[in-house]
Amino acid sequence: MIKRYLLPEIEEVWKDENKIKKWLLVELAVLEAQVEFSIIPKQALKIKDDLKDIDYNYLLKRQAEIEKEVEHDVIAFLMALEEISEYAKYLHYGLTSSDVIDTANALIIREALELIKKEYKEFIEILKEKAIVYKYSPIMGRTHGVYAEPTTIGLKFLNYYSEALRNLKRIEDSIEEISYGKISGAVGNYAFLSPRIEEEVMKKLNLKPEKISTQIIPRDRYAYVINNLVLLAENLERIFLEIRLLSRTEVGEFSEPFYEKQRGSSAMPHKRNPIRSERINGLVRLIRGYLIPIHENIALWHERDISHSSIERIILPDITSAIYYIIRLGKNIIKDLIIDEKRIKENMEKFGKYYLTQPFLLKLVQKGISRKIAYEWLKRISHTEYQHFENAIMNDSEIRNYLSEDEIKECLNWNYYKNVEEIYKRFGL
């Protein structure tokens, strides 16, 4: 991921240094288990002394140099270790590279997901707060982009919150789904290693053993995780699209914070643009695009081909970094979001109350009018007299045949919020 959208915590996760740390962690866990099972001699453990002050940058450098010759990263890593410790020959005993890479991947991806989960939980907390604060603050509900019926700002946030809770669950499922390692050897049949070793290693690493694998962990797990990450990103896509729509000059109900020294345009000093929300909307497109290549990685040949590898080197860091970035950015936008309740109220009034048709429709049906006819009347009045709807309906002879003045007033003052309490209760709020 380019620097511009890369936060330091997640940058750490995807650094080469962390990768080889995890590789070594896996190799050492295997070595220990093999000593326990008396497969390799006890003295192999001395490697831990030799490596206790290891300089990972030096190791990376040597690995890179050797890799140029052997064209294989794990082999180069092992050869570099053999230069440092004579006991390194006991590493990787009976393993194939992917035993190390994929098990380490599980650890690394889990770290990335844990970061995302933590950040998203904070994001969700802010959605909840907004839902609580604005529980009863009216705002026009819009469908198809046009006025429908009144609702509350709080309910908007509660909708996002509810979707976010589903995504949080999905991230937790993803952490479970990815927490599988394998030490099953070159074609996954444990020809040189017993499944017990694998089980022991996974215990040490706080992972679960993949019940059966080929040379690698099956890639449907990765695609499952990306599926869920994309869904999470699309929760933000929806929220920040909403903010952009409500930030339009003609609407003016929500706006992103605009900082004192910030400038909106090189040409137009008057501009205040919702650029952060737009940036989120853009990055979500990028994130969504990764769905396809990750899914194309599942059907590998036989016991595996390596065509998935180059993609994963790029996509896994990029998608998790981009998601981490947009959650952080999004959290800050929502936290400081400017909500102009005065403007919201004006917007609800300035085009007339023509949107109050539904109470009349239902009342007329109760009076015995067919739905079809009642609808026609209300459509006519609301479409032609929208600016003076209240008067028009009060004086409409057909309506007045069925509804009293009090009944009309009841409809005109309909309480659209009467069930808000009930909805919040469903969330324990």
Place this chain on the structure above:
Amino acid sequence: MIKRYLLPEIEEVWKDENKIKKWLLVELAVLEAQVEFSIIPKQALKIKDDLKDIDYNYLLKRQAEIEKEVEHDVIAFLMALEEISEYAKYLHYGLTSSDVIDTANALIIREALELIKKEYKEFIEILKEKAIVYKYSPIMGRTHGVYAEPTTIGLKFLNYYSEALRNLKRIEDSIEEISYGKISGAVGNYAFLSPRIEEEVMKKLNLKPEKISTQIIPRDRYAYVINNLVLLAENLERIFLEIRLLSRTEVGEFSEPFYEKQRGSSAMPHKRNPIRSERINGLVRLIRGYLIPIHENIALWHERDISHSSIERIILPDITSAIYYIIRLGKNIIKDLIIDEKRIKENMEKFGKYYLTQPFLLKLVQKGISRKIAYEWLKRISHTEYQHFENAIMNDSEIRNYLSEDEIKECLNWNYYKNVEEIYKRFGL
């Protein structure tokens, strides 16, 4: 879905007739609940008598005619019902169209998923059978498309089986995820209906109420379901890619059944092509392509815009029908799959035993040789003497400095299958 790939059971699910049946089911459940809650008069129930012999084809025809004028399918549906029963005016009381459509959608999609689940379970059963039957049948394990080390046919199927079990779980999760309805009104705030009505209706329909909705059920649920369907399809993609690879003339290990009157080519009478596996591989590409549009449907405007609707009318039937079709087709291929064990054995032998290097590598490391050096020796021998590997290694002076004849024989007769039992036990097989 075009007829060619459309099986009758799933065709039924997506017929317009089933759709309006489900619409009516939802409307009547609401009407009953509203009578129970004394919101509409008891006599409204008489509609059930009026509709008890309803001709759905007639209803569809009238709806279509009316829709041409009003350009709204649910309104047309209601107007057609008003022609049939005077009590139809009590239908849809306080509802918005999407209360009906989305709740009915949940029922319909669930029906489709249940069909898929049932078919997939049979598919899985056959994978399991093959895994059991071929548990100890050797086959060359291949990585990168080239010989790696021996494994068993059963392990191949067990891998697919294991992946399939994950997908079965995902389909079950999808059924749970989609089994939510909503009766929350035009902007989702229950302004004319209490949440209790919704809860009552969902109980009648064996659905759960969406805790909070906009005008519609949030579309992350749909994308979640499609994600999982695509993963399922990709399980088949992987299996049938394998079959295609093993069907190559030079490999000849697996082949699709070829029926007596079947013809492979209009030009070449000798041809026997794995066309069914290829068809599955093709259809999976189509299925995967639907990921993107369904994900683009999540971020709708405000309380909803209707841009998702046209896509869903096409994709939901198409993707479920295509998946149902490939599972059925795939099941039949695997059931009658021709596995040529004689050819498999020949293939394992005809290029020499050069692939037996790993036991030597490990044995040499045990003898104290560095991994790096042992690797070099074995690479040299296997790359130059692959056809006569057994002799070459027995006579290699460097190897013989470290390994006795018996040790070499042990390596040459390595039992690659010694842990197969353990793996199967993990599945209770």
Place this chain on the structure above:
Amino acid sequence: MIKRYLLPEIEEVWKDENKIKKWLLVELAVLEAQVEFSIIPKQALKIKDDLKDIDYNYLLKRQAEIEKEVEHDVIAFLMALEEISEYAKYLHYGLTSSDVIDTANALIIREALELIKKEYKEFIEILKEKAIVYKYSPIMGRTHGVYAEPTTIGLKFLNYYSEALRNLKRIEDSIEEISYGKISGAVGNYAFLSPRIEEEVMKKLNLKPEKISTQIIPRDRYAYVINNLVLLAENLERIFLEIRLLSRTEVGEFSEPFYEKQRGSSAMPHKRNPIRSERINGLVRLIRGYLIPIHENIALWHERDISHSSIERIILPDITSAIYYIIRLGKNIIKDLIIDEKRIKENMEKFGKYYLTQPFLLKLVQKGISRKIAYEWLKRISHTEYQHFENAIMNDSEIRNYLSEDEIKECLNWNYYKNVEEIYKRFGL
């Protein structure tokens, strides 16, 4: 494509009847050429008599019956013809099925593209008309969804028109790109047919010969065509997204025609929704999704595998039908588009003239103020005094140090349209 979005002209193109008509056309062109080249006897031409009153529906029916046995559509087609004419045995001489299918595909896809091109040209004509009619009609230009600077309605349409002209060119390129056939036999090496036959056949069919092919026409041609169709669709996506944005209640500048009997919502009689524009926006997502599977079809195995075939049976009709449908629908929307110039004028005024900052910025720079400082002043005034910008700027002491009253008035009355004529001239308008 489902009936709902299928127009009759394009439905004809994709009917099975048209397909076998084209197959027969190709087969007969080959037969004629082979008679000319004395490869088959002259009497073979008698097949034309036998087939002159052929009932294509009967032929389709027999083909379908035979296909069930032989599992190959072209073979079934030929066997059905052999039942009708004894000379049918001279058909397909030296051909492989794909010689027929792909050459016929070129004819069919070209028909579909020609329909699309014709409809799109009418669409473009209407864009041009709107551009001309509204050439000087002011409207607020918006970037980031917020007010930027004034522009004209005509320029909006001219932008779409300009993009559409590029797409028209791309469709023409696509017609050229797809107009290639092949009669090169089973693996594309003309082992039983000379390239001269192919050239002769293509002349008869008004196609060009593919210079070299495998068993099939290379699929990059298909992907190229779909690429361009998607770009065309996205021209409509952009236009109808604009209309939806300008149809928002708070904006109210553009609106779709709303027909007298049309109903917007089952719950809310007041609703007038831009459903047709939304439908277009939805269908474009579907169309875009087809990019991926069509691109996945290029890398087939060796001289071809058939995995592309099932996808193409679905996507080619669906994407061309959907595009044809949205162009027709879009054309009708634009033709009857309601443009509320009064509302547009109000919108330009009701939030103040704060957006007139740029003329001041440039004037101040001309006076020697640094860009940075001038920007700060104007940002301050426009952000704090937007509703009274004209007064505020006239009375701002810093501004007044540099600009005279006349200069300020000049800026406040800036002619944003002075180069409109020049732009139109570039299009010969």
Place this chain on the structure above:
Amino acid sequence: MIKRYLLPEIEEVWKDENKIKKWLLVELAVLEAQVEFSIIPKQALKIKDDLKDIDYNYLLKRQAEIEKEVEHDVIAFLMALEEISEYAKYLHYGLTSSDVIDTANALIIREALELIKKEYKEFIEILKEKAIVYKYSPIMGRTHGVYAEPTTIGLKFLNYYSEALRNLKRIEDSIEEISYGKISGAVGNYAFLSPRIEEEVMKKLNLKPEKISTQIIPRDRYAYVINNLVLLAENLERIFLEIRLLSRTEVGEFSEPFYEKQRGSSAMPHKRNPIRSERINGLVRLIRGYLIPIHENIALWHERDISHSSIERIILPDITSAIYYIIRLGKNIIKDLIIDEKRIKENMEKFGKYYLTQPFLLKLVQKGISRKIAYEWLKRISHTEYQHFENAIMNDSEIRNYLSEDEIKECLNWNYYKNVEEIYKRFGL
């Protein structure tokens, strides 16, 4: 793009340094044109002296610092320049940031495309060489992965070459398509700049003026370019999938060069894997995935929203770098490709000559047998007697009723290459 897949020439193109160089180039071209048109004073040209020894790294650093405050990269760039030269205030006169960014983008993308084009031409040259060298070298033609009929290695390469020529043309079209700049101001109406300035600037930059723009160059141009780049990548996908298929152990006809010190597997010293071809196949999936986000960027709001920007910052460098990398890698693979003609010959013979059915089919039809019956005979013989096809057919009583020994021999010795010369002539080879 991660370092691993980033070649230095293309890295230069996408460096920030090159970006601001191009920005400055555009700004200075505008400044010069405005001096020529007497819009700004002649002394403005002195900025060129002030900037002649400019340290771009310093400029980048200052820009980055200022951007943190103003949150706008072009403004920060201009403010940094104002610190260096007092005449910098004359820069950007009447411009909006996108005038600079998009015009510079055209220059940068063109540089990237020119690099790609140059590298691809070399790649194509090597395809052509291989086509020439192996013009008459037989190889089995395969369809559906199984033996079809003989063809030549040269024809394989000629197919790729032919596709590549189409892609080369598409890259040239893309260079033309992207070579458009704009200096049309904030909403594209030239309110502060005449179109003549734009024309003059574009002449200086060797670009063409976009006839009409919004705030930005319309993004269908970008999508068009990416479409074509993806097609180019898929040419490589096809070629290297072929190489992988032909590298399979059982096939063994083609193989990637394997360098002396290269190691194939950490576990299995015998392994020689086609890892470079697999890497190309993987990266093409990544490249294809970018289609969707770039297409989602076309339909921006009104005169533009900025949601496209973050994506483009990532995708444009990544896709061009990845493509440049795979062409280079691919070129080297093909150049040193090991083609084992001995093995190819063996493969053509070891399963029998059963694939020689077509000449018999055609000969029998010429003798008056119906195609259907002749087909049945040949299917029977080739399916049951494939290993002894020659004998079987010579002794088949039904065949012998119609064909003499000489005729049978003619068929068994069919010259499948008789039209190879003609095909090559079509390419002037």
